[in-house]
Amino acid sequence: MGAPSELGDFLRSRRAALRPEDVGITPHPTRRRVSGLRREELAMLAGVSITHYTRLEQGRALSASDSVLDAIARTLRLTDDETAHLKNLSRPTTARPAAPRAEQAGPSARQLLAAMSEVPALILDRRNDVLAWNRLGHALLAAHLPADSPGTPATRPNVTRMLFLDDRYRALYTDWHDEAQLAVASLRLIAGRHPDDRRLTELVGQLTMQCDEFATRWARHPVRTCTSGVKRLRHPLVGPMALSFENLVIPGTSGHRLIAYTAEPGSPSEAALRLLASTTAHTPNGFSPALQTPESTPLIRRFRGS
Template sequence: MSDRAETSERTTMAPRASELGDFLRARRAALRPEDVGLTPYGERRRVPGLRREELCLLAGVSVTHYTRLEQGRGTRVSREVLTAIARALRLDEDEISHLMDLAAPARRPAQPRPEHAGDSARQLINAMAQVPALILDRRNDVLAWNGLGHALLGGHLDPGDPDLPAHRPNLTRMLFLEEHMRDLYGEHWPEEATLAVASLRLTAGRNPDDRRLAELVGRLAVQSGEFAERWARHPVRTCTSGTKRMDHPVVGRLELAFETLQIPKSPGQRLIAYSAAPGSPSERALRDLLPQGRPDAEERPRAVLSAVASRG
């Protein structure tokens, strides 16, 4: 079995305890004794980062108990112990949240059902005609986009694809498997790729029962060595706002701020909108990107949804 296939198998089938162990080992390996105020001895160290014994000394926990956690043999672990380990590993807020998620009792995987964007959410993004806007689910599937959102990220795709689950675009899959997205982000692609994996790791930790999410991770681990390499590092990060730098094939360089808003009536769904600084070249470029002479952006998705409903 290839390294990539092994990564896929571990990612999709490993028990939750194994994920916890992988995360702890990755974070322990990233710390040196001097980072945490310990004096390293002169002998050659056989493992990178902190030894288990050193971490347990800092956290004040039993070496035996901690070893069982790393080896996936731990059962219940108290929040106090996890907090002590997190403090010793110098975890940030996102990493602490991820640690708690991984240590939570496993749930039975749920049967996945196709999601759709609600009418009010569609109405909102179509009213935002001057800015690219999309509605995503937790897996980064595109459930809906307005005309400018489609032109920015998926102009090479049919605008009605988000309404058909079998053809629905997925931003993470597109990022790693489509040259269009690699060209769009250009020199900033590695940064985008690392951020996408870190965000997906956090989501996977919070939703261990999501089969479609596990399938997405497994597929990407097999089809993209760059994804598999990043996934193995176990990065974790929340990304709700920031800046995207793109080189769009139609309008050229763009620097866009983005904000993400959760949709309260649809858990796991969120709205993401991009905007340019007033008077900037990017604002002028977005105006040039506005769809011209196309049918109303709201009518086509409704027609597609009606077709899907009539089949069901």
């Protein structure tokens, strides 16, 4: 993920997405070979010399001022996230890629996670490795994996990898395509902030090689952050749920986040979540079955009133 190449690819993708008509240019019906903006058109509209813009797109001018970058961003109609990404790519770090370092959730964060007994929650690092989850978070998202799998880096799940390469995890999401797009866009943003993160580069490389769907989405350069929203799930034990989530950055860490899920009070999703909590309370080590079992059937019937 070399920054100059990433910068050029990102700018070209955004030029291609903006039609000349969108910015008041009437294209000649026979002389135009590209559907998006040309370099010289973008430079003119942004008030930047074509030479300077070309050098920027080619990765040969990595000291552009904020005013120049803001002018380009306005012309390309970039979102706030995309503008921040443009600036990150325009000023890459000169440090050598750091050696991979195993992340760990802090003791106080783990204590908080364990105390959230009625709320599914997990802690992720910036690469989306699962550092820890509570009993209900494990049961909601990855009951087919051992409950202690986040404990060591060798067995630690990664939710982005699972979304594209783990069929059971993928099947949880009713709106999988939307979820996949958001996951790639969020990962793009993080990759722009941390171009020297070797473990992150390895993750992107693995997903690009092993999943055509990821590779196609990654090549489009989506960029977006996500701090809250709704996840629509099809849980194999308790059925469909619509859960709100909050993505909270943990201060004093290298980008760790606590993600917690809640259901609307009185909703069927809340009932399903309570049912799931009851099944985990009756299983050793909080390991919830991924499918309905004979042992769980009486409990499910009691909650459903059947």
